[in-house]
Amino acid sequence: MNLKKQFMDGLLYQNPVLVQVLGMCSTMAITTSFFNGLGMGLAVTVILTLSNVIISAIRKIVPDKIRIAMFIVVIAGFVTMVDLFLQAFVPALAESLGVFIPLIVVNCIILGRAEAFSYKNGVVASFFDGVFQGIGYTLVLLAMCIIRELLGAGTFGGGLLGAGGKGIQIIPSQFPAGMLTLPVGGFLVLGCLIAAMQWALSKSKK
């Protein structure tokens, strides 16, 4: 177990979004305001960590043949729990993320980490893998939210800061390109981020 390596993998070298290119659907869809990105990132981190721990703990008794079915049952259980808790105690977030909370069940990051990491590694290592991969995912979401919100709506911290949670207006509202908050903007921003990441990674290797 190598904590530092796991940390760097989660954030940079094996970043779930920018390097493994997993969880694209939610990344495109919800990164339109800061609050959404933060909430989604935290929800995925919690679910990923919990499911990693449980899957790693039961990996010895799970028959190989039905492991995917077992993973999905565990993941779906946690997602439903988080969904219920959000609806009960953070209704604003539950409303704004809508269907994307239940859809975490089929988020490839969680199933991907279950299959690639926690099924083969110990509980403690899996726990940290969940936390670090989750942080890596959250950071990318936040970067995308900040870029898309700033250029698309001219605000910062939408849903959280400013009057009525509309965010702090940084660019006067007649200038921003609303296109960036639409799906096409998601593709553009994500493409640029992946390109920048690949460039930085290949440069650091040399």
Place this chain on the structure above:
Amino acid sequence: MSNEVKTKEKVDMDPKYIIKLTVTLFVTCVIVAGLLGLVNSVTEGPIEEKNKTKTAAAIQEVLPEMEGSPTVVELTDEMTAAASGAGATITEAYEAQAGGSVIGYALKIVSSGSQGNIEMMVGVDAEGAVTGVSIVKNSETSGIGSKVMSNENGVLDQFIGKSAADGTLSVGKNVDAISGATVSSRGVTTGVNAALAVAGVMG
């Protein structure tokens, strides 16, 4: 800590093996379902409480002149048929009073949006004109369909004053949609049409 996936288990159709698979999966499902039941018992109350408060607030919003609390109206077959004829479902109906007389109805309508059902409260006054539309519950895409849900640019306010006399409302003809959220806008429009149809049979 081994980094190897366990070696391949036997693949043959040994009944014992099949039973083992079935039992393992079944037991897991039972445990998970039990835990979910536990969580549900904790969150059920707060969620219901929130929905109730929201319903009351939504009625007040669409019928601002209402005094006191609304009375529940039993749904009749006629009302249900009128709503489904317009392409939506009615789930609840309330009668609002002010100064001792009925000033209008608040109708809870469910219609389909782009990501699932949209639950909305539509207020219709005694003359059959829409007094307001408020979204109770939705799963529309965050940042796109949700703009319609949160009444951005007054997209929900444009229904105020519309009545059966305006004919069937439809996006692009007499209703403006939010760009990128046509399906969500259509869902709300269908709901308002259904509410007008129901109010028509309620007389």
